[in-house]
Amino acid sequence: MRSFHLHLVSDATGETVTSVTRACMVQFEGVHAVQHNWWLVRSQGQVERVIAGIEANPGIVLCTLVDTAVRGILEEACRRMHVPCIPVLDPVLGALAGYLGAEMHATPGRQYVLDAEYFARIDAMQFTLNHDDGQLLEDVEDADIVVIGVSRTSKTPTCMYLANRGYKCANYPLVPGVPLPAELEGLRRPLVVGLTKDPKSLSDIRRARLRFLNHDEESDYAQFEKVREEVASARRLFSRHGWPVVDVTRRSIEEASATIIQLHGQHIAKIEGAKTEAARPEGVK
Known part of the structure; x- marks a missing residue:
């Protein structure tokens, strides 16, 4: 070396x-x-x-x-x-x-000025912390992005990275046998994204987690067949609601977040397009 x-x-x-x-x-x-x-x-x-x-x-x-x-x-x-x-x-x-054709202002640290954008980013981080792991679902409609996925699919770190970029995020963990809360069924404003992972990789990660906690590594939580069914069930849920899916198996937090940011831009454009169409007088194209 x-x-x-x-x-x-x-x-x-x-x-x-x-x-x-x-x-x-x-x-x-x-x-x-x-x-x-x-x-x-x-x-x-x-x-x-x-x-x-x-x-x-x-x-x-x-x-x-x-x-x-x-x-x-x-x-x-x-x-x-x-x-x-x-x-x-x-x-x-x-x-x-x-x-x-402009002169540069040689001001050190100018990108860190305490402006409205800076405080909006701080607000986004606070919102994301408050809405981690399914908390405070009563105002989840105020989120910019809602991330849903089974356990150990990097929901929290992804949301924290997005919050640092200024997006208000909430995440919800899918648990086998537990129905999706009503608050998440009819979301309109936020982009809802499903995170998924290769079942084998996910099973290995969960087994390592249980080993670290001195728990039984062969529980349903980490058993491959159970994990595979859990992932398949989550995918069916995402498909039923028409939510985009991001596979994080071979993606870093930054790469997954970049994909979500692109999806959010498309989501906002779609919403704005629908508003424009609705506001157009009847018969005008």
């Missing part, structure tokens, strides 16, 4: 440069990055501490610093040390500025 030092430098929380790094590093096998994180770097004193860290462990530098003065100090030091310094946002910012 080849190892190297990688310095991530950001004037904010480091979320952007970390995501870019992760997306790139997974394309290289047999390579391990010793990652050094330098967040909230906004002054000369702070960038000088970063430079000292790079001198102690020389390696490639990826940065998201919009303040040209602070970034200039870092870039000059990297040139002196003969280590690459890559400003990962420059190509995108340059292209946008050129296309829009």
Whole structure:
């Protein structure tokens, strides 16, 4: 395993440069990055501490610093040390500025301003926490997305990821022999999505869960034939209601959520189209 030092430098929380790094590093096998994180770097004193860290462990530098003065100090030091310094946002910012003919505002952390969108995201997370695992169904119509599925199909983590993207979510666990609550039968506003998983994979996950809890691994909860029937029954329910289904067997939370977000966009477009059609005067096309 080849190892190297990688310095991530950001004037904010480091979320952007970390995501870019992760997306790139997974394309290289047999390579391990010793990652050094330098967040909230906004002054000369702070960038000088970063430079000292790079001198102690020389390696490639990826940065998201919009303040040209602070970034200039870092870039000059990297040139002196003969280590690459890559400003990962420059190509995108340059292209946008050129296309829009607009001047960029070099304001660190501007994407985290406490605006209406930020507080809407906080509200979405609170709503999702309150409506986890079938709770507070009386106002589930206020959700943007309702996720339904059998046990261990990643309903909660999927909803929390979606909430962080600003969607109010609720999830409901399907239990064998328990009918679907009336509150979920006639939903109109929210997108309802069914999550499913390969029965063999689901059985293995449940068995591991029971083992962790020191419970009987051969109970109906994890027994393959029972799990297969449970999954088939859930699929019949989804089909009967016309709910879209997302198979999470080989999908990460992020990938499943991306699919759900696309479905939500289509759902909203359908609702808006129906409203427009209803508002159109009779005989007008």
